[in-house]
Structure formats: C-alpha cells, structure tokens
Amino acid sequence: MKVVEAPVCFHCAAPLPAGASWRTEVGGVSRAMCCPGCAAIARTIEAAGMAGYYLARDRPAVTPPPGAAAATVIPLAAGAAADQSPADQSPADRNARDWRVADETQFAASLFDDPAFQAAFVHPPGQAHLLVQGLRCGACAWLIETALARLPGVQSVTVNLASTHMLLAWDGRPDGLSSAIHYLRALGYDAVPWDLQQMTGSSAPRDRREWAELLVAGLGMMQVMMYTLPLYLASPDEITGGQLRLMQWAGAALTLPVLFFSARSILRGAWLAARARHLSMDQPIALGLLAAFAGSLHSMVVGSGPIWFDSIAMLVFFLLSARWIERAVRRQAAVQTAQLARPLPARAERVASHRHPAGSCSVNSLQIGDRIRVAVGAVIPVDGQVVFGAGPVAEALLTGESTPVWRTSGDPVLAASLNLGQVLEIEVTALARDSVLARLRTRMEEALGARAPLARLADRAARHFVAGLLLCGVLTGAWWAWHDPQHLLPVLVALLVVSCPCALALAVPATLAASSARLAGLGVLVLRGHGLETLAQVRTVVFDKTGTLTQGAANVTAHWLTKDAQERGQATAALRALESGQGHPLAHALLAWCAAQTDGAAATEGWDWIRVHPGLGVSGRRAGVDWQVGSADFLAGAGVALPGNAPDVTAGASEAAPAAASRVWLAQGQRVVVRFDCDDPIRADVAALLAMLQAQGTRVLLLSGDRPAAVQALADTLGIREARGGLLPADKQAILQGLQGSDRPVVMVGDGLNDGPGFATADLAIAVGPVSQALIRCADLVIPSANLATLAAAMAEARSALQRMRQNLAWALAYNLCAIPLAAGGWLSPWQAGLGMSLSSLLVVANAVRPRRGQSWMC
Amino acid sequence: MDVLILLIPMSVVLALLAAVVLVMMSRQGQFEDLDTPGFSVLADDDRPVEQSASLADGTRQP
CATH class of the missing domain: 3.40.50.1000 (HAD superfamily/HAD-like)
Structure with a gap:
C-alpha cells in the first residue's frame, strides 16, 4: 500500500501535531490525520462510500473539537452496509446500525426525539428545520444530503449552504431524528434547532420578493435597451414611423413591470412617507421616475420629445442592486449574531414543588425559585444555581473558557452552558428573558440597529439633503418654466434622479453591519x-x-506563619468562605488553592458578617473572631502588624518571592496566619x-x-x-x-x-x-475569549471601517456638489443623471462592505 | 422589415413571460442556494464520482 506523507491533516488541513500517528485509509491510500476525531470522521465518510467528497470540496473541513475526538466512532456495521443500496436491506438490518458518537457537543442527540423539544423546530410534522454547523462549501452540503438520505426512515434532506439551513423530512419514526443527528456528528458536522419563529418567519419571503424584483428589473432593463438601441444608432430616415412607434410602445410596455413591480417598494416608501408628512430619500427618486415615465408617455403619444424608458429601467436595476448588496451584508451580520447566541431548548423539566407538579414546561413559563432538572449532555436553559448534583459544565460560549468548570451545589450556572457530568437540579434565579445570554443577544441586536454618532449625523444630513433637493427642484423648475419651458421636464427629471442620498443613508449602516459581523467572527x-x-x-x-x-493569578504559594495544623485548617476554611463569590481573579486563584488542600472543609455557615472592600480585600467575623484577607495596605490599615515587614510592601521584594508576584495576607484577629505569593504569568x-x-x-x-x-x-x-x-x-x-x-x-x-x-x-x-x-x-x-490578539485585529478593522465611512461621506458630498448644479443647469440628460446616480450608489455600497487589504470577504 | 410588426409584439410577450417565470421561480425559493444543487448531480449514483470509485475500490468489500 502506498503511504502519502503530508504535513497537514488530510481531513481538516490543520498542521499535524508532533508525533501524530493517526492514519485513515481514504480511497485506498493511507492519509495522515491530525487527531482521532478527524480519523474517525474520514473513516465514516470512506465507509459510506462518499470519498468523492474529498475530491469535490474546495475547502478543508472544520477541525472537530478536542472533546469529541476520543468518542467519535464510525458506523459499526457500515463497512458492509455501505455497499448495499438502501432498498435491499431489511429494516432489521438498518436498525442494527449503531452510531456511537460523542454527545458532548451541544445537545444530546436523544433530545431531538423528545416531542416537547421538537415543538420548536418540527413543522409540519415529519419535517425538521435545523441549523447545520461546520458547513464549508458545496461539497459539505452534498455529503450531508446524500449520506443522511440513506438512513432508514429519512425521506429527503435539503441543505442550504448560504443560510446553513437543513430541512430533513422523515417518516415520523420516534428515533428518526436522533439517528440522523448521530450520523451527522459522525461526519464531522453538528446541528442545532432552527428557530422557526425568529428566522424563517421574518426574512425568507422578503428575500424572495426582493430577488424577484431585481430579476425583473434586470430583464426589463436589457429588453427595453433592445428596443431603444436601434433608435440611437439608426440614421434619421432609416426607421419608418410605424416601426418607430411600435418600438416605443414595446419599450413602454416593458417599463411598466419595472416601474410598478420592481420599483414598487421605492414608490410605496415615498408615498407612505409623504402621507405621514415625512421626507425620505425615496421621494426624489420616486418623483423623478414618475415624472420621467409620464413625460416619456406624453412624448410618445404626441409623437415628439424625449423618451427615457431605457434610463428608467437602468436606474431601477442599479438602485435595487445597491440595496440588495446592502441587505445581504446586514443579513450576514444577523446570522453571525444568531450563531453566537446558541439556540436554547424551549422546554425544561420542572421538579415538583408546592407551586407546580413535576413535568415538562415551557422555559418561558419558569419562575424564579422554580427547580428544574437538566439531563446529562443537555443545554441549561436558564440562569440558575445548582441545588443538587455536581459535575463539569462547559461554559465556552459565554466565558470563552474551553475547559469545563466544576459546578456543585450553591454554584451559579448560566443559560446556554452544557451539562457534561451528571443530572443537575437547578434553581432558577432569573427569568428566561433576563438570562445573561438573552441580555447579550438583545444588546448586540440593539447595537447593530442603533445609530452610531456618524450614522446619526449621516441620517440627519440625508433628511436635510432631501428637503434642500426638493426646494432646489422647485426653484429650478420655476426658472426653466420662465425661461425655457421646452427643457423644463428633462432638467427636472435629471435633477431629481442625479442626486444620491444613498451614499449618506445607506453606506454608513452597511459599513457598520459588515464590520460588526467581522468583529463577531473574530470573537x-x-x-x-x-x-x-x-x-x-x-x-x-x-x-x-x-x-x-x-492570566489572573495562576500559581499560589502559601507561606505559613504558624505550624499548628488545626490553625491552618481553620484558616483555609475561613479563606474559602471569605473568597467565595468574589469575582476578582486573585479570589479565583485562592479558591483553587483552597480546593487543592485536604484540610479545612468549607465553613460557609456561622458568619456574623462578611464585608468586601473593593480593591483592598475582604473581612468577616465568625464566632467572635475577626478574619481579614487582602493587601498589605489593607491589613496595615486595620491595625494588623505584618511580621518582618513594614507596611511598605516594596520591602517584601527582597524576599524569595519574585517582584511581579502579588501578595495576599490572611489575618486572624490581629495576627497574620499566612502569606500567599500569587505568581501571575x-x-x-x-x-x-x-x-x-x-x-x-x-x-x-x-x-x-x-x-x-x-x-x-x-x-x-x-x-x-x-x-x-x-x-x-x-x-x-x-x-x-x-x-x-x-x-x-x-x-x-x-x-x-x-x-x-x-x-x-x-x-x-x-x-x-x-x-x-x-x-x-x-x-x-x-x-x-480574553485573547488580546483579537483586540489588535478589532482595532484595525474598526479603523478601516471608519475610514470607509469617511470616504463614503466625502464622496457623497463631492458627487452631489458637482452633479446637482450640472443637472440644474441643464447640462445633464436624464440618462446621464440616472447612470451617475446608480454608479455612485454601487460604488458607495461596495466600498462600505469591502474587506480590509489582506482580508477575505468572508469573516 | 415588415416582419418587425410581428416580431416586436412577440418579443414583448416573451419578455413578460420570462419575467413571470422568474418571479415564480424566486417565489419557490429556487435562487436561494446556488451552490449546493451543483453537487446534487453527484448524488445520483450511490458511487459518487468516477475517480473516487476507482480510488475506493481497494477498500470496498464485495
């Protein structure tokens, strides 16, 4: 057998770690893999007979998370099963297939079979809407569609690469979804429920409508141009009167759908704003379009005068294109936000109490003080406090901490965390809508919708701009009506059409949305x-x-000033009580130190009082004894004499402790018991x-x-x-x-x-x-993630965004200042005005969303 | 050139028909994902693409 040596993982293209020895045979050739996770996924793909994925894809796959690695296992009986077509397998045969996959990802696969959980994303019955994670290119979508469609009971699978939406239709068997999710994970992807109400409900019909409008405008533009071009090119007597009129009528017929179907959102926007006595940036355009159309119709009927059907169609097409791009950018930003905010389970299992009997209930109906039970592998639906059980909880989403944290009774847990250890009973401490995650989500959406100072400025400028333009139109119209009524209409149309408030109103939000999406991508x-x-x-x-x-104090060394073991135990217990619940990194380090000590159980009860002195330390009294923990200054201020050292802490540096280490002292009464040197990398x-x-x-x-x-x-x-x-x-x-x-x-x-x-x-x-x-x-x-390197990248992105916004505003100012006087003076024909305005809009929007140099378009 | 009298109205009708078809297509969501369907032709066969089938031969059980 030939062995192919590659410095990167065949599956995910990550560099091979030193000493990596995982190999998988794909297509008869042994390939290097960077981790057991990749190896298992590649085996699964190969066993399913879908190695063509590796030939068809144009991007490497996502590296599986380290936690999933050890347990991700390929279909056990797949080697034999894959070669049979699904039809000639007996049902028992298919059910015999078993996939054992790490459930430590997001949701336990079995959760997907729970009818209560399904309520959120299965509609109509038998059709599940899921959000696929890990999609990279069309080959991924193909792989998933083909592989899942072979599963018993699965009727059809459709994956949309752009929105990462997957529609899975199955025959309603109770374990249909969980086996599909199992297999999907074996292939190296994951899925979470697609929030039907939030996502499909709002944007899909609108996207389809706008796309249809854009297509019709494009078609109309090309076809109207076909009828108009001969008129421009032919010499005066080449086309007979009848043919000329026929072509004009044909142009008018095809301009109608462009104007009243494609541009209806512009017309309606202008009309609604006018009825509400507002000024909007649609109004000059709408007026210009209608005036041009009416003028053209009039010229056509009368048989003399200019005709602008082609200009109208072109203007509408370019304008809609610019808006389409802007919307696409915003949509992408919204998807980024939605992926960050992992969908939460809609139902929770409530524990019986005096208020409620036990049973499943909607997460939104949970009250503070209710107790719920969270299964292993399930996502915790609300913020709460553990009252029973203990185990590791993964909080990576909100804390950026990839290693799970140990949570035991009394510890807080956050919504969207993943319960990895054992069943936890949790007391709800905040309503579902008040959880940290919900607040974060709301805040980010608000930030995206909120107007930044520059955006507010641009917005105000756009409104004044429209008012000024309309006034200018009236004055120009009056002047031309007085001096040269023949040219009144072309000048007026050119003036209304040439101005480009888009640069003001459109470009700033588009830049903000594009940059926010890139920042979210950076973390x-x-x-x-x-x-x-x-x-x-x-x-x-x-x-x-x-x-x-x-990194926050990581290494704590204790220097005991007492030799009495019992006293040490007491001090450890007191320290644990004093530092519990403090947010300071030093407190975390000290608690970790306490946890490592065998002596001294937590003495959380019996305290008369515990007082926090921000920036200094913590003090408390228990059973008549005062305890103080904190900096040297704090203890000195409380009258504690520090042994060997004056309160001047610089003197401490002469001892063994390195200068960069922070020091914390613990005093019992007026006597120092222990000094901690916290080394802080x-x-x-x-x-x-x-x-x-x-x-x-x-x-x-x-x-x-x-x-x-x-x-x-x-x-x-x-x-x-x-x-x-x-x-x-x-x-x-x-x-x-x-x-x-x-x-x-x-x-x-x-x-x-x-x-x-x-x-x-x-x-x-x-x-x-x-x-x-x-x-x-x-x-x-x-x-x-507390990764400061991303801060540097974020600052570069922000500067680039601001620069682009300023460029756009400068361009808008320069363009309008040049173009409007030209149009008012009659030096621009309507088609030139339309072209100028469309190109300006496209330019501004393209500049708004363009990535920085050296950055890819995707985040 | 007289044939234009027939051809121009026909082109108008054809263009309008095309517009209606485009609108119907986007209402059905056919334009929503332009990348994935390209791969679905590969899915016709149980054995995906020729090269991979030959590559994979070594590992297949009869």
Whole structure:
C-alpha cells in the first residue's frame, strides 16, 4: 500500500501535531490525520462510500473539537452496509446500525426525539428545520444530503449552504431524528434547532420578493435597451414611423413591470412617507421616475420629445442592486449574531414543588425559585444555581473558557452552558428573558440597529439633503418654466434622479453591519452602537493588570506563619468562605488553592458578617473572631502588624518571592496566619498588542490596584512607560477623567468586575473575559475569549471601517456638489443623471462592505 | 422589415413571460442556494464520482 506523507491533516488541513500517528485509509491510500476525531470522521465518510467528497470540496473541513475526538466512532456495521443500496436491506438490518458518537457537543442527540423539544423546530410534522454547523462549501452540503438520505426512515434532506439551513423530512419514526443527528456528528458536522419563529418567519419571503424584483428589473432593463438601441444608432430616415412607434410602445410596455413591480417598494416608501408628512430619500427618486415615465408617455403619444424608458429601467436595476448588496451584508451580520447566541431548548423539566407538579414546561413559563432538572449532555436553559448534583459544565460560549468548570451545589450556572457530568437540579434565579445570554443577544441586536454618532449625523444630513433637493427642484423648475419651458421636464427629471442620498443613508449602516459581523467572527462582541467608531479613534488605552495583561493569578504559594495544623485548617476554611463569590481573579486563584488542600472543609455557615472592600480585600467575623484577607495596605490599615515587614510592601521584594508576584495576607484577629505569593504569568499575546499600540502613537497606561512594585515590574517587562499601582477604583476613575481632558477617547481594558467606576467613566469600556450580567450593563465591547490578539485585529478593522465611512461621506458630498448644479443647469440628460446616480450608489455600497487589504470577504 | 410588426409584439410577450417565470421561480425559493444543487448531480449514483470509485475500490468489500 502506498503511504502519502503530508504535513497537514488530510481531513481538516490543520498542521499535524508532533508525533501524530493517526492514519485513515481514504480511497485506498493511507492519509495522515491530525487527531482521532478527524480519523474517525474520514473513516465514516470512506465507509459510506462518499470519498468523492474529498475530491469535490474546495475547502478543508472544520477541525472537530478536542472533546469529541476520543468518542467519535464510525458506523459499526457500515463497512458492509455501505455497499448495499438502501432498498435491499431489511429494516432489521438498518436498525442494527449503531452510531456511537460523542454527545458532548451541544445537545444530546436523544433530545431531538423528545416531542416537547421538537415543538420548536418540527413543522409540519415529519419535517425538521435545523441549523447545520461546520458547513464549508458545496461539497459539505452534498455529503450531508446524500449520506443522511440513506438512513432508514429519512425521506429527503435539503441543505442550504448560504443560510446553513437543513430541512430533513422523515417518516415520523420516534428515533428518526436522533439517528440522523448521530450520523451527522459522525461526519464531522453538528446541528442545532432552527428557530422557526425568529428566522424563517421574518426574512425568507422578503428575500424572495426582493430577488424577484431585481430579476425583473434586470430583464426589463436589457429588453427595453433592445428596443431603444436601434433608435440611437439608426440614421434619421432609416426607421419608418410605424416601426418607430411600435418600438416605443414595446419599450413602454416593458417599463411598466419595472416601474410598478420592481420599483414598487421605492414608490410605496415615498408615498407612505409623504402621507405621514415625512421626507425620505425615496421621494426624489420616486418623483423623478414618475415624472420621467409620464413625460416619456406624453412624448410618445404626441409623437415628439424625449423618451427615457431605457434610463428608467437602468436606474431601477442599479438602485435595487445597491440595496440588495446592502441587505445581504446586514443579513450576514444577523446570522453571525444568531450563531453566537446558541439556540436554547424551549422546554425544561420542572421538579415538583408546592407551586407546580413535576413535568415538562415551557422555559418561558419558569419562575424564579422554580427547580428544574437538566439531563446529562443537555443545554441549561436558564440562569440558575445548582441545588443538587455536581459535575463539569462547559461554559465556552459565554466565558470563552474551553475547559469545563466544576459546578456543585450553591454554584451559579448560566443559560446556554452544557451539562457534561451528571443530572443537575437547578434553581432558577432569573427569568428566561433576563438570562445573561438573552441580555447579550438583545444588546448586540440593539447595537447593530442603533445609530452610531456618524450614522446619526449621516441620517440627519440625508433628511436635510432631501428637503434642500426638493426646494432646489422647485426653484429650478420655476426658472426653466420662465425661461425655457421646452427643457423644463428633462432638467427636472435629471435633477431629481442625479442626486444620491444613498451614499449618506445607506453606506454608513452597511459599513457598520459588515464590520460588526467581522468583529463577531473574530470573537469581539459589540454591545453599544458607538463601539466601533470609538474604537477606531482611540488615543489612550488604559489596561488593568490582573486578569487582563496577566492570566489572573495562576500559581499560589502559601507561606505559613504558624505550624499548628488545626490553625491552618481553620484558616483555609475561613479563606474559602471569605473568597467565595468574589469575582476578582486573585479570589479565583485562592479558591483553587483552597480546593487543592485536604484540610479545612468549607465553613460557609456561622458568619456574623462578611464585608468586601473593593480593591483592598475582604473581612468577616465568625464566632467572635475577626478574619481579614487582602493587601498589605489593607491589613496595615486595620491595625494588623505584618511580621518582618513594614507596611511598605516594596520591602517584601527582597524576599524569595519574585517582584511581579502579588501578595495576599490572611489575618486572624490581629495576627497574620499566612502569606500567599500569587505568581501571575503574562498573557502570550500582550507584547504584540502593545507593540502595535505604541507604533500607532497610542498612549498606553497600566493602572492597577495591586502593589506598586509588582505593577512597575510588569510595566518594565512589557515596556509600558506609565504605570501606577496601589489604586482604588475611585482613583482609577479620577485618573481616567484627567486623561479625558487631554487624550480622548480613552479606552479602558479590564475584566470589568472590579472597575465599575472606571468602566462607567471611560469613553469605551472593553471587558476581557467571561460575559456576565454586570458586564453586559457596563461594557461597550466584550472579548469572551480574553485573547488580546483579537483586540489588535478589532482595532484595525474598526479603523478601516471608519475610514470607509469617511470616504463614503466625502464622496457623497463631492458627487452631489458637482452633479446637482450640472443637472440644474441643464447640462445633464436624464440618462446621464440616472447612470451617475446608480454608479455612485454601487460604488458607495461596495466600498462600505469591502474587506480590509489582506482580508477575505468572508469573516 | 415588415416582419418587425410581428416580431416586436412577440418579443414583448416573451419578455413578460420570462419575467413571470422568474418571479415564480424566486417565489419557490429556487435562487436561494446556488451552490449546493451543483453537487446534487453527484448524488445520483450511490458511487459518487468516477475517480473516487476507482480510488475506493481497494477498500470496498464485495
């Protein structure tokens, strides 16, 4: 057998990891695979007799997630089954096929057979609407359609590559859907329910109508031009009067559908706005089109005068093309948002309580305090708190954290997280519509719809523009009627048609939508309308230290100042209680440290009070003993004498601990029990981001609540010139306000949990890390993955977007300033005006959606 | 040239017919996905494309 050596994975084209030894035979040749997941998928495809996929595709497949790798297994009996046509298999034969696939993806496959779950996406009965994930090219769609259609009970499968929608019709057998989903996952794809109400309900009929209008306009334009061209080319006496009139009538007949079918949305928009006594950008165009059509008809009947049917058809076609492109961009942005917000189950299994009997209920009917049971492999439908059970929960969607987190009773869980371990009983803490995910989704949709400052400006300008244009039309009309009534109509038509408010009204939203979609693709979520524009203009960036530039304290070393094991146990228990529920990265690190200790069970009960001192520490009292945990300053302020060290913490650097490490002290009463040195590694991608910022001349500051020595050490390592440590949130706010006086706009990058005042003050607040309710309220941009390299890419994209918006506005201004006087002076004929206006619209829209240099059109 | 008297009205009727057909086609959603159907011709046969069938021969069980 021939062995083909390739440096990349045959299936997904990812580079082969060192020592990768997975191989799969595809088409008789042994191929290198990067992971067991790819190998299993390729075996499945090969076993199904569909290796043609690898020849037909033009893009590599999606790399399967690492979690799915080990358990993704090909059809067990497929080797034999694939060669038989489905018809000559006995039903028992087909049922004997069994696919064991990782259910750790999104939804348990068995969930798809649940009639309650099906209610959301099966309509009419026997037809499931699903959203396929992992589609790359037409070959993927072909592979899925062909492979799934062979499954027993599946009647037809249609995959739409553009919308990633899959319509699966099956014979209604109870396990039909789950086996299809199983097999789909074995092929390396996944599917989630397609939200019927939100997606198909709104956009499909409108898309079809607009596409039909565009097609008719294109056809009409070409055919009308056919009738008009001879009239332009022929010498005066070449065409007889009868033929001439026939061609004119034919042109008029075909202009009718263009004007009253294709352009009806323009006409209707203008009419509705006029009836509501508003000005809209459709009005000059609509007036111009109607005037041109009426004038042409009049000339045709009278037998003399200009005829503009071809110009009308051309104008309508180009105008609709520009709008089509703009809509397509917006649609793509909406799809990006929808994919981010993973569809949630519509039903939940409620646990019996005094209010309700046990049973399945709609997620929307869940009340705060209800308890629900979440099956293994299922998506948690609401935000809540675990009351029973413990196990790993994957929260990657909202936290960017790919490794599952351990959740036990008392821990919060978020909607859209995936329950991986065992059955959890959860108490609902927020209504479905108030969950973090729902808020995030709403906020992003609002941001997309909200007008950024520049968009608002353009909008206002467009309205004034229309008013000015109509006024100009009246004046020009009066002048020409007075001096040269013969040319009144051509001049008026040219004037109404030539002006291009599209550049003002259309181009800015299109740019925003295209750029927001690209940012979402990068993993940067825009939560406020002004986010993109402010990001592009940044002059000062203020970084938080812990958890932002650094990974958040990862390594904790304890230096005990007591030898008594019992005392140590007590201290560990107290620390665990004090730090639970604190959002600070150091608290997470300390809790992780506590969890690693065997001694000291959690002593969560019996506390008289626990008080949080933002930026300083936490204090509490239990059984008459005061406990304090926090920075040296905090403890010194509370009157605790730090052993060996003056409260001046710089002295601490002389000890074994490295200078960059943060220190936390725990005191029982007035006595220090333990000192923690928290070593905090710098994020890998920080240096590149800082280099880019400084190359642009952006002012970079590091403001932290940590001790000044540690902050300065980090700043020196990273080459940040301005760094200040030991700051309280209020101090940071004051510094930000000072910066706003000179170097606006000021961006604050932080984890958002301990910087509330700073976030509120900054012109743009960028939160790095897990999405939470608090973050959605205060941040303008969120990067859930906390990958700072994406921030650099996002800034480049934002600057490019702003530049394109400005180019478009400048173009619109220049074009209209030149074209309108020319038209008013009678130097432009209506066809020239129509052409100029159409090309200007197309140019502006194309510029709005064009990607940056070196970027692909897809995100 | 007299034949134009017949041909021009015919072309108008044909163009209108074409427009009606286009509208009907887009109402049925035929323009929504222009990429996938190109591959569906491959799906006619159980053995997809010729080359792959010959490539795959080695692994198939009779």
